[in-house]
Amino acid sequence: MGDRRESLRGRVAVVTGASSGIGAAVARALADEGVGLALAARRADALREVRDGLGGGPDSIAVPTDVTDREQVEALVARAEAELGPVDVLVNCAGVMYYTLMRNLHEDDWRRTVDVNCTGLLHCLAAVLPGMLERGRGHILTISSDAGRTVFPGLAVYSGTKFFVEAVCRGLRLETAGTGLRVTTVQPGNVATGLAGHSHDEEALAAYGRPSGARVLDPDDVAAAVVYALAQPAHVAVNEVLVEPRDEPA
Numbered sequence: 001m002g003d004r005r006e007s008l009r010g011r012v013a014v015v016t017g018a019s020s021g022i023g024a025a026v027a028r029a030l031a032d033e034g035v036g037l038a039l040a041a042r043r044a045d046a047l048r049e050v051r052d053g054l055g056g057g058p059d060s061i062a063v064p065t066d067v068t069d070r071e072q073v074e075a076l077v078a079r080a081e082a083e084l085g086p087v088d089v090l091v092n093c094a095g096v097m098y099y100t101l102m103r104n105l106h107e108d109d110w111r112r113t114v115d116v117n118c119t120g121l122l123h124c125l126a127a128v129l130p131g132m133l134e135r136g137r138g139h140i141l142t143i144s145s146d147a148g149r150t151v152f153p154g155l156a157v158y159s160g161t162k163f164f165v166e167a168v169c170r171g172l173r174l175e176t177a178g179t180g181l182r183v184t185t186v187q188p189g190n191v192a193t194g195l196a197g198h199s200h201d202e203e204a205l206a207a208y209g210r211p212s213g214a215r216v217l218d219p220d221d222v223a224a225a226v227v228y229a230l231a232q233p234a235h236v237a238v239n240e241v242l243v244e245p246r247d248e249p250a
């Protein structure tokens, strides 16, 4: 059959959460494919470091952005369009995860998780959707989680936000069928990043946050799934990708 992948060269993508982990790996993979990138996250220094590490290829810009702030997200997309061109691809990687037990009432962690994972996603969708619909093409890909399919104890609120991600993306996909838009969720299992390192509910971490000992995914494994989904021929939609460590099926 041969490789049916299409070239991504010359496309323009906004990648949120690009300052570390999966987002940084996606940025490197897309730059290697010849995609011009607007990299977004809050930590300006880390973001610049990722951009400077991309080497040659098309222009890429680092735009410090808090996705919970609607105006900052609008400014991000406006700058991407002005400096790189119309946005073909949005990759939503920004996210937080805190291990908490419901009974311990870590309400600030709950709120933060909803703000970033749910409201942040909506801000990003809203900023690119009108342009994509007007142009009759575009791809919105969101790093969801296997927690968007299965609820994990110790991660009830986080799982809830990822179910939200799945529901919104599915609804968007159904409503926009026929417009040229593609909507993908990538659902990783455990990936070796600093994501879980911000948790401070020690009881939840002890009960549910301990490594199983299985070889977990590398950020580059997830980035490869992202490139696979983005590079399909125009009539093909890879709507969901569940990618987990071999020894940790959920």
Ligand code: NDP
Residues within 6 Å of the ligand: 016, 017, 018, 019, 020, 021, 022, 023, 040, 041, 042, 043, 044, 046, 065, 066, 067, 068, 093, 094, 095, 096, 097, 116, 120, 143, 144, 145, 146, 187, 188, 189, 190, 191, 192, 193, 194, 195
């Ligand atoms: P990281 O902590 O390395 O990355 C999270 C990214 O989100 C960082 O770049 C961070 O940048 C950014 N971010 C957090 N809050 C905001 C905000 N308010 N505005 C903008 N950017 C923000 O972890 P991962 O790479 O693992 O996480 C990326 C995504 O992958 C998340 O959505 C996560 O839920 C998902 N995922 C991760 C899994 C894992 O096992 N690691 C498994 C399944 C899904 P900064 O701090 O600079 O703002």
